[in-house]
Amino acid sequence: MQQVITENKKAFMTGNETAAWAALASGADVMFGYPITPQNEIMHYWTRLAPQYGRGFLQTEDEISAGFTVCGAVQSGKKAFTATAGPGNVLMQEPFGMAEGMRLPLLAIIQQRGGPSSGTVVYSQQEVALTTFGGNGEGWRIVYSTATHQEIYDYVIKGFNTAWKYRFPTFILGDGYQAKMREPLELYDPETRGIKMIDTYPLIGLDGSITAAEREPQHLCNIYSLEEELYDVVLKNTAEYESISPEIVEYEERQCEDAEIIILSHGVVSRAADDAVKALRAQGIKAGYFRPITLRPYPEKELRAAIAQSGAKKLLIAESAYGQFYRLTRQEIYGETVKMENLFMPGVGIIDYDIISKVKSIL
Amino acid sequence: MQMVAPATPKSWYLPTKPHKFCPGCGHGIVLKALGDVIDELEIQDRTIFGCDIGCSLLSWDFFACDSTQTHHGRTTPVMVGIKRARPELITIGYMGDGGGYSIGSQHLLNAAVRNEKVTLILVNNTNYGMTGGQMAPTTLPGQKTETTPFGRDPELTGYPTKGPEFIAQLTPDSAYVARATVSKYNQLRRFIRNALRNQIEGNGFSFVEVLSTCPTNWRTNAQQTWHFLEDEMEHYFPVGELKNPFGKGGK
Amino acid sequence: MALVKIALAGEGGQGVQSVAEIIAEAAYNEEKQTIYIPNFGLEQRGGVSIAFIQVSDERIGAPKFNKADVVIALSERAVGRTAHYSDENTLFVYDSSFKVDETDLPRQAKKIIGLPAIDTANKELHPRVFNIIIMGAVIGLTNIVDFEAAKTALEHKLGYKFEKNPDLRELNFKALELGKQMAEESLKEGVQEHE
Numbered sequence: 001m002q003q004v005i006t007e008n009k010k011a012f013m014t015g016n017e018t019a020a021w022a023a024l025a026s027g028a029d030v031m032f033g034y035p036i037t038p039q040n041e042i043m044h045y046w047t048r049l050a051p052q053y054g055r056g057f058l059q060t061e062d063e064i065s066a067g068f069t070v071c072g073a074v075q076s077g078k079k080a081f082t083a084t085a086g087p088g089n090v091l092m093q094e095p096f097g098m099a100e101g102m103r104l105p106l107l108a109i110i111q112q113r114g115g116p117s118s119g120t121v122v123y124s125q126q127e128v129a130l131t132t133f134g135g136n137g138e139g140w141r142i143v144y145s146t147a148t149h150q151e152i153y154d155y156v157i158k159g160f161n162t163a164w165k166y167r168f169p170t171f172i173l174g175d176g177y178q179a180k181m182r183e184p185l186e187l188y189d190p191e192t193r194g195i196k197m198i199d200t201y202p203l204i205g206l207d208g209s210i211t212a213a214e215r216e217p218q219h220l221c222n223i224y225s226l227e228e229e230l231y232d233v234v235l236k237n238t239a240e241y242e243s244i245s246p247e248i249v250e251y252e253e254r255q256c257e258d259a260e261i262i263i264l265s266h267g268v269v270s271r272a273a274d275d276a277v278k279a280l281r282a283q284g285i286k287a288g289y290f291r292p293i294t295l296r297p298y299p300e301k302e303l304r305a306a307i308a309q310s311g312a313k314k315l316l317i318a319e320s321a322y323g324q325f326y327r328l329t330r331q332e333i334y335g336e337t338v339k340m341e342n343l344f345m346p347g348v349g350i351i352d353y354d355i356i357s358k359v360k361s362i363l
Numbered sequence: 364m365q366m367v368a369p370a371t372p373k374s375w376y377l378p379t380k381p382h383k384f385c386p387g388c389g390h391g392i393v394l395k396a397l398g399d400v401i402d403e404l405e406i407q408d409r410t411i412f413g414c415d416i417g418c419s420l421l422s423w424d425f426f427a428c429d430s431t432q433t434h435h436g437r438t439t440p441v442m443v444g445i446k447r448a449r450p451e452l453i454t455i456g457y458m459g460d461g462g463g464y465s466i467g468s469q470h471l472l473n474a475a476v477r478n479e480k481v482t483l484i485l486v487n488n489t490n491y492g493m494t495g496g497q498m499a500p501t502t503l504p505g506q507k508t509e510t511t512p513f514g515r516d517p518e519l520t521g522y523p524t525k526g527p528e529f530i531a532q533l534t535p536d537s538a539y540v541a542r543a544t545v546s547k548y549n550q551l552r553r554f555i556r557n558a559l560r561n562q563i564e565g566n567g568f569s570f571v572e573v574l575s576t577c578p579t580n581w582r583t584n585a586q587q588t589w590h591f592l593e594d595e596m597e598h599y600f601p602v603g604e605l606k607n608p609f610g611k612g613g614k
Numbered sequence: 615m616a617l618v619k620i621a622l623a624g625e626g627g628q629g630v631q632s633v634a635e636i637i638a639e640a641a642y643n644e645e646k647q648t649i650y651i652p653n654f655g656l657e658q659r660g661g662v663s664i665a666f667i668q669v670s671d672e673r674i675g676a677p678k679f680n681k682a683d684v685v686i687a688l689s690e691r692a693v694g695r696t697a698h699y700s701d702e703n704t705l706f707v708y709d710s711s712f713k714v715d716e717t718d719l720p721r722q723a724k725k726i727i728g729l730p731a732i733d734t735a736n737k738e739l740h741p742r743v744f745n746i747i748i749m750g751a752v753i754g755l756t757n758i759v760d761f762e763a764a765k766t767a768l769e770h771k772l773g774y775k776f777e778k779n780p781d782l783r784e785l786n787f788k789a790l791e792l793g794k795q796m797a798e799e800s801l802k803e804g805v806q807e808h809e
Contacts, residue, residue, distance in 0.1 A: 012642040034466070035494040035510075036435075038654070043497070044509045051513070058520070059498055059510045062436065062466035087434055118416060118434065121656060181651035181677045182635075184642055268677065275675035351676040385659040421657065493658060579658050 001027050002053050005189040013185075015178040018149045019083065019109050020045035021187055022156035027197050028107075029078040030056035032069040036088040037121035038176035039111040043083070063088040067095025067106075074104050075220065077202025079160060083109040085176070086119060089127050089134075096169055097135030101222040103237070105163035105170070105200075109156065112175040114347035123176035124347040125267055128324035131171050132296045138234060140241050142170040142248055143296040145266040149185040151293075152178065157190050157197075164198040166244050173295065175320075177268055177349060245297035252291040255281065256306040259288025261314045261359060264303075266292050266325060269318055269350045276355035287359060288312065295325075300332040307338050314362065318343040318355050372398025374407045376427040383421045385492075387588055389545040389575025390418060393486055394425055396552040397455070401428070404559055410453045411445055413438045415462035418492040418577075422457055436467030439474050442481040453562055456483040461491050463572075464500035464524040471526075471570075475533045478567040482558045485526065485570070488577040489596065496580030500524035503599055508580075523599065527572050531605040537567035540606040544574040546593050547602070557609060566608050574600055615646070617670040618758050619679045622748070623696045624688030626663045629745030632771070634665030637752060640759040640767035641669040651677045662695045669758050684755050685720075686748060688731070694718040705755055707797075709748075711736075727800045734792065743789035750793020755801065764790065 004024045013021075019042050023031065031050070033043045047057050060066045066082045073080035084092055089110055099106040112127040114120030133139040142162050144155040155172050163170040190197055208214035224230045252270070255277060256262055265273040270291040280287040290306055292299050307315070315338050319325040322344045330340060343350065343358045371377070375398050384390045401407050410428040414420050416435035423432040433441045442456040463471050463485040474481065490508050491497040497510040501523045505514040531540045539561040543551040551573060558569035574596045578588045620637075624630040631652050638650035646669050653664040668674050681701045687693040687708045693715075700706045700720035708714055710728030719726060729751055735744035746768070753764055768786060769776070776783040 012639060012648070035461070035491045035497040037494050040494050040497065040509070044495075044512075047510050048512050057510070061468060061500075118420075118432075122654065177651060177677045180654060181649055182638060183649045183674070184647070271674075272676040349676060349678045351679055353680055383657050383660055385657075418658075493656065495658070 003189055004053060005187050008192070009187045011185060011187055012182055013149070014041060014180055014182050015149055015152050015174055016041035016111070016180070017045050018152045018185060019156055019172070019174075020049060022153045023081055024049055024053060024055065025187065025189060026157045026160040027079055028055065028081050028160065030058075030073055030080045032058050032060050032066040032073070032080065032082050034060055034063045034066045034084070034088060036063070036085050038113055038123075038179040039083045039085050039109065041179070042109060063091040064094055067092040067108075068098070070106050070108075071095050071098055071102075071104050074099075074106055074200075075102075075203045076205045077200050079164070079200050081107040081109070081160075083111065085111045086113040086115055086127070087117065089130055093130065093134040096141070097137050098222055099169035100135060100137045100140045102220060103167040105167050107156075107159050107163050107170050107172070109172045109174065111179040112173065120347055121176070122347070123320065123349060125175060125269065125320040126322075126324060126346060127173070128295060128319075128321060128328060131173050132328060138238060139296060140168050140237055141296050142166070142168050142294065143173050144171065144250070144293060145173045145295050146178065147266075147268050147270045147291075149178070149183050153185055153187065157195060161195070161198045162248060164200055166248070168241065173267065175268055241297070248294060249297050249299045249302070250293035251299035251302055252289070252293060253302070253306055254289040256288035256290060256310045256312070258286055259310040259312045260286040261316055261363060262288040262290050262306060262310060262312045263316045263318060263355060263359070264290050264325075264329060265318045266295060269320060272350050272352045273318060273355055275352035276359070279352060279356055280359060285359065285363065295328065298328065298332040303329075303333055304336060307333070307336055312338060314339045314341055316341045316343060316355070316359060316362070318345075318350055318358070320345050320348060320350055322346045369395075372402050374398045374401040374410075374426050374428060376424060379424045382425060384418065385577075385579045387576060387578035387585065388418070389488060389573070389577070390422065390486060392545040392548065393484065393551065393573050393575060394422060396548060396555055397484065398426065399552055400555045400559060401426070403556065404563065406453050406559070406563065409451060410455060411442070413442050413445075413454065413456045415456075415458035415467070417459045417461055417494070419457050419459050419462065419486060420493070436462045436465070436470065438462060439467055439470040439481070439483060442483070443474055443479045446479065446481050450480070453559065454481045455559070456481060458483070458485050459492070460485065460487045460489065460499040460501040460524075464526050468500075471530070472533065475530045475538070475568055475570070478535055478538055480562050480565060480567060482562045482569040483571075484555065484558070485572045486575045487526075487572050487596075487600070488575045489523075490577055490580050492577050492580050501600070503595060525600065527570065527605050530568075530570050534568050534606065536606070537561075537608050538606055539566070539569040539604075539608060541570070541604040542572045542574070542600060542602050544592065544597055544602050545576060546574075546589070546597070550602075554604065557604070557607060561608060572600070574602065615669070615671055615758075617668060617672070617674065618684075618756050619682045620667040620752060620756065620758070621664060621682040621685045621696055621699045622667070622688075622752070623662055623664040623686070623692035625691065626659055626661060628663070628688050630663045630665050630688065633745045633749045633752070634667055636767045636771050637749060637759065637764070638667055638669075639770065640763040643767060644759055644763050646670065646759075647672060647674050649674050649677050662689070662692050664692075664696065684752065686752060688748065690714055690718070697721075707751065707755065725801075729796050729800060731793065731796070734796070735789070739789050739792070740785060743786055746786050746789035747793035747796070750790040750795075751797040752793075753790075754794035754797025761790075761794065
């Protein structure tokens with residue numbers, strides 16, 4: 001495959017453009033998508049760049065189709081991805097569910113916008129519940145919540161490898177601010193950083209002839225006749241998901257060792273949280289910073305350890321939603337007795353000042 | 364010389380004027396024609412106006428009629444639901460080429476097959492305007508859009524959807540199906556009147572596609588805009604009544 | 615340099631986003647940390663267009679902010695829309711070519727400055743470069759980028775137009791210089807202190 005980034009390139013671009021370049025550099029063969037703000041530019045850049053590298057694109061009739069066309073493409077052994085937001089994410093739960101049920105290496109970039117319903121076209125962190133546990137399944141998904149453009153680039157590349165290695169649908173959870181803002185990052189070819197892109201392989205359309213008895217026909221399904229069959233499948237897949245989780249989990253932790261209050265955030269809000277913790281410390285307040293990078297699997301053990309070690313009396317969960325990240329955290333660390341406070345700003349950006357004020361008001 | 368301004372339809376909601384559509388957009392003309400017809404037929408009090416996502420959503424508070432904004436492509440089923448529950452109401456669904464022929468196509472098709480007594484007005488400007496100018500089902504071959512930056516290739520993406528043509532095939536004779544254009548206002552008004560008459564008289568489904576302009580995303584000046592509408596779009600998408608229970612179809 | 619936060623606002627079509635992009639590029643070219651984010655809503659056209667720019671030597675936190683170091687409002691509507699970004703540390707600049715309602719101006723500002731950018735563009739240069747005058751003013755007020763870096767970024771963005779018409783290059787650079795001067799003058803003069 002033609003190398004996309006021939007030498008490390010510093011760039012100043014939007015998150016959407018970054019995502020398109022990352023998918024190219026990852027060797028993605030095809031993108032399927034449908035317009036919805038704020039992720040449209042991923043398609044705009046892909047359609048302009050893809051032909052130069054022999055990659056494909058189709059704007060489908062809707063998001064349901066975009067999700068299912070990706071499922072088809074990955075079943076046939078090609079690296080495919082899609083991107084969406086808001087109500088499009090809601091529609092894609094059906095194909096995402098199929099990807100969970102059939103263990104398909106689907107990759108989707110989600111640029112969160114206000115919800116529910118059409119909400120706003122701008123920004124939120126209100127698609128956490130949907131992206132982590134949407135669909136009618138048990139959450140066999142890997143979700144990376146990015147905070148910078150460098151991370152969008154890095155985690156799209158990593159996401160493709162995660163998806164194809166472990167065969168669970170993988171999501172890059174961004175938001176409208178990340179999508180539309182410009183900031184510096186470095187583009188690179190994965191190989192030059194020792195990142196080997198995992199080989200793809202087909203589940204259908206395999207090599208070898210069925211008629212010449214070179215191989216058996218492949219029969220894929222996602223429905224079972226008996227309850228017990230399903231039971232076995234669910235237990236098996238869940239066990240596998242749990243066993244690989246330690247290899248996938250990622251998080252960031254700063255100054256929690258002696259923290260009185262740990263500020264918990266994810267995605268772009270973690271940037272403000274980081275600034276807030278620094279400012280609070282400078283004012284003599286012992287604040288700590290904990291940020292899950294993977295929302296699924298959640299760094300539950302690591303968070304429990306941070307709470308235990310610090311003896312913190314409070315956790316402050318800050319999110320641009322009304323409790324989605326809070327509920328996810330609470331279910332993961334059930335049993336912890338630390339008081340959980342919250343700063344809920346649904347659909348609205350959070351700055352360091354918001355977190356600092358909140359901390360001062362509750363300490 | 365005194366400027367004579369055209370009368371504002373009574374059914375327009377004045378607090379939301381001037382409206383938010385771009386300069387040169389055809390929506391204003393379509394909504395004027397619709398407003399005129401609502402006034403003429405005196406149905407303002409029992410009209411329910413539904414709009415989709417995309418530029419059509421800017422019409423959510425356009426009329427002094429009860430209105431509901433839905434989801435992308437879901438205006439048709441919402442109007443069907445209202446009509447089925449309250450048949451005395453006049454339901455007018457307003458959508459774009461994406462809402463009708465792309466994500467909403469299965470709803471449009473099925474409403475047509477069932478001959479639902481709703482009136483759907485679909486504004487065709489050959490692109491997805493509000494999201495920044497992506498390809499629409501009605502984008503012409505060779506037309507550049509944000510997702511067909513090198514021109515629409517029919518080999519890859521098919522030929523433009525001719526909606527009224529397939530709706531006419533799916534519906535019984537009691538349905539009304541037409542295609543109008545913002546370049547012919549009186550005809551546009553007549554087609555909308557016939558469509559609403561079809562619902563009011565309880566005959567069946569009524570559907571009017573309206574060819575319209577989008578200089579913002581076409582990146583055209585006034586002259587180029589009219590040229591694209593009249594010389595290109597109207598040649599590709601024939602204007603006229605395809606199905607008319609009230610008499611012979613024609614211009 | 616410490617973090618500088620700028621909000622630039624005007625009517626759609628006044629070139630607010632173009633100017634913001636060029637400034638951000640210039641800062642990036644100087645290897646500074648930069649974030650530029652436009653506001654965006656439903657409509658394609660119309661409404662007040664706002665650009666948020668942050669430049670710093672350190673990693674920048676949240677992409678938006680509550681209070682700006684400099685606000686520049688280029689229309690009446692823009693003044694009303696951006697007044698709340700001003701506190702006692704903000705330089706609030708508006709284009710004095712149009713009449714602004716006292717009640718729309720911010721209650722708190724370090725200084726409120728009226729710059730007749732539109733008038734100047736119309737009378738001395740060309741209406742089209744009014745936003746470049748503003749760009750010069752931003753630099754004059756904040757020194758957020760080196761003047762030469764700004765010229766380079768401007769050349770990079772508009773170079774293709776300058777190739778076709780070399781007079782445009784001189785016009786734009788003059789506008790940039792003029793804006794910078796106007797801003798520096800206004801800071802010296804102590805135009806309308808506001809408490």
